[in-house]
Amino acid sequence: xxxxxxRIVRYGSPVLKKKAAEVQKPFADIRKxxxxxxxxxxxxxxxxxxxxxIGIPSQVIIVQSPxxxxxxxxxxxxxxxxxxxxxxxxCLSIPGIxxxxxxxxxxxxxxxxxxxxxxxxxxKGLVARxxxxxxxxxxxxxxxxxxxxxxxxxxxxxxxxxxx
Ligand SMILES: [Zn+2]
Numbered sequence: 001x002x003x004x005x006x007r008i009v010r011y012g013s014p015v016l017k018k019k020a021a022e023v024q025k026p027f028a029d030i031r032k033x034x035x036x037x038x039x040x041x042x043x044x045x046x047x048x049x050x051x052x053x054i055g056i057p058s059q060v061i062i063v064q065s066p067x068x069x070x071x072x073x074x075x076x077x078x079x080x081x082x083x084x085x086x087x088x089x090x091c092l093s094i095p096g097i098x099x100x101x102x103x104x105x106x107x108x109x110x111x112x113x114x115x116x117x118x119x120x121x122x123x124k125g126l127v128a129r130x131x132x133x134x135x136x137x138x139x140x141x142x143x144x145x146x147x148x149x150x151x152x153x154x155x156x157x158x159x160x161x162x163x164x
Contacts, residue, residue, distance in 0.1 A: 023074055047126075049061070073111060109121045
């Protein structure tokens with residue numbers, strides 16, 4: 001049994017709208033949290049997860065890369081390509097809703113590993129998109145915040161039903 005929550009919090013929950021706290025050293029329990037979040041993500045068939053999505057307001061994210069699932073602490077985007085594309089994205093906290101989101105095609109991330117080592121990561125394509133989605137989460141931003149007013153109006157009923 002894990003001491004961390006396994007339930008994914010939904011759209012409308014205040015924890016999803018707040019900026020998550022930076023994790024302070026030493027990173028006690030962070031490896032356990034990351035292992036737990038990986039399990040929750042896999043069980044939910046997601047490709048990324050941010051700690052606020054299980055109700056933990058900390059800057060920890062999980063990213064599915066082609067080879068494996070990785071966990072990162074205190075991630076920040078330090079560079080992003082000017083070139084962008086819009087692709088439909090879903091979110092485990094907003095089930096059944098898909099929203100086109102314009103994102104940079106490539107990003108550079110500065111973050112820490114679960115052991116507290118500072119690393120820089122270059123990502124492109126889908127992995128770059130997942131990083132941007134999850135880093136949005138730790139800044140309290142959801143895919144619905146990328147909606148234009150008209151589309152937000154169109155989706156209002158569906159979103160109201162999901163709202164926690
Ligand atoms: Zn999400």
